[in-house]
Amino acid sequence: MLLYLSSNENIGIFDFLSKEKGMVIKKLSGDFYLKKFVIHDMRSLSHYSYFAIDLKALKDNENEIIEAITAFKAMYDSRIIIFAEGLKREDEIISRLIEEKIYNVIISKEIQEIKDEILKCLSHIGKTEEDWNLKETHENQYIFNHKNVKIAVAGVSSRVGTTTTAFNMARFLFNIGAKVSYTEANDSGHLKEIADYYEFLKIENYYRYKGVEYYPNKQFPNDVNYQIFDLGSLYKGNIAIFKNCDIKVLCSGSKPYELIETYEAINSVKDVNYNILFTSISNEENFKIRKSFENSKDNIHFLKYSPSLFDEKINEDIYKEIIKDFIA
Known part of the structure; x- marks a missing residue:
């Protein structure tokens, strides 16, 4: 019946x-x-x-x-x-x-x-x-042979799109079939505000929204393909975490004073490989920025503007390039 x-x-x-x-x-x-x-x-x-x-x-x-x-x-x-x-x-x-x-x-x-x-x-x-x-x-059409790949996302300063980038990467990874978690590995407390606003599902000590698990208070699971750590601004207290992650992403704006902060951040992590994500302005300005950082030990990318925390599509080619060594 x-x-x-x-x-x-x-x-x-x-x-x-x-x-x-x-x-x-x-x-x-x-x-x-x-x-x-x-x-x-x-x-x-x-x-x-x-x-x-x-x-x-x-x-x-x-x-x-x-x-x-x-x-x-x-x-x-x-x-x-x-x-x-x-x-x-x-x-x-x-x-x-x-x-x-x-x-x-x-x-x-x-x-x-x-x-x-x-x-x-x-x-x-x-x-x-x-x-x-x-x-x-x-x-x-993707195969995920890796477990708990750690992705550090840090900003050269505040308000350069660090959390937006971390959220969008999480959505991108879920969208291509991976099991992924996001960890608020900073003291901003923004995750709770975001979870309340978008009505995330609260499950014990973490949240779930659109297939992604979101962990506050620097917590993280151990049974996913990718763990994304939102470090907030890069500083002396979290540089070691940034360096020890499998994939390292440094977020920067493209304003002159933000470029100065980027040079300073690079000097603190110059002994490791990482990706720098700049906000894209114009082809001419992008070329000038790339020229300025051509001696750096990094991979430079220019992000299209994404006002949404959950836009996995707009910069998917860049995210795919960043994780290429950990995907089949």
């Missing part, structure tokens, strides 16, 4: 199961607060083997949906099936569902493909993690 919370738009999507499989389906259509439904109404309906949820029928925000599903899993044994027509693997809600081990998620748009996905969800095993991972591998 299947219980289906449906929007009016998608009320007939599971009907073929009654005709072809003889399955008993109970439909509840309209607008629902899933969290309230799970707590107050589900107890009398817990005998259903499958609980299908049309995301279009829900009035909850994403955090409330995840909390409600987590509570449901703790209380009941019914298999959860999520109908999320037209969404993609990288969409926030889908990523979070998969992270919570909710693999029976339907995202197809064509009728036959939707039916195929429904039947897969109702099969003996249902959808598994491999169903989603195989799709990622096929799309991304």
Whole structure:
């Protein structure tokens, strides 16, 4: 038996199961607060083997949906099936569902493909993690043979895009299929403000958002492909950490006084290989900056302006070049 919370738009999507499989389906259509439904109404309906949820029928925000599903899993044994027509693997809600081990998620748009996905969800095993991972591998065509590759991102001074670069690199790495973490390895406290503003999912001692794990207080996990450390401004107290990371990224602006700070930073790390990311201005100015630093032991790149913390695309060619020795 299947219980289906449906929007009016998608009320007939599971009907073929009654005709072809003889399955008993109970439909509840309209607008629902899933969290309230799970707590107050589900107890009398817990005998259903499958609980299908049309995301279009829900009035909850994403955090409330995840909390409600987590509570449901703790209380009941019914298999959860999520109908999320037209969404993609990288969409926030889908990523979070998969992270919570909710693999029976339907995202197809064509009728036959939707039916195929429904039947897969109702099969003996249902959808598994491999169903989603195989799709990622096929799309991304990358192999990650390394574990816990440490990437240090530091600025020659404050407000040169260090945190934006670290966040965008994390998004880029996740987008190509890697498991990645971000660590706030500085004392700014910005991560909590960012997490509150964008409503990151709080999990014990870290946050999760769009597939990336974010750790405050210099904490980090040991089971990822890449660990990104946002060191803030480079100074005597964190130079050793910067030098000891596998990949070293130094962020700088392109203003004259920022270039002076870049020279000073270079002198403090001149015995290691690193990448300098300058803000791109114009071809003429970029050439002048490259000429000024041509004797430095570094790889110079010029970033396109990115106001977003979650833009993995705009500078992806640069990020790919930076990690090329740790990707296949």
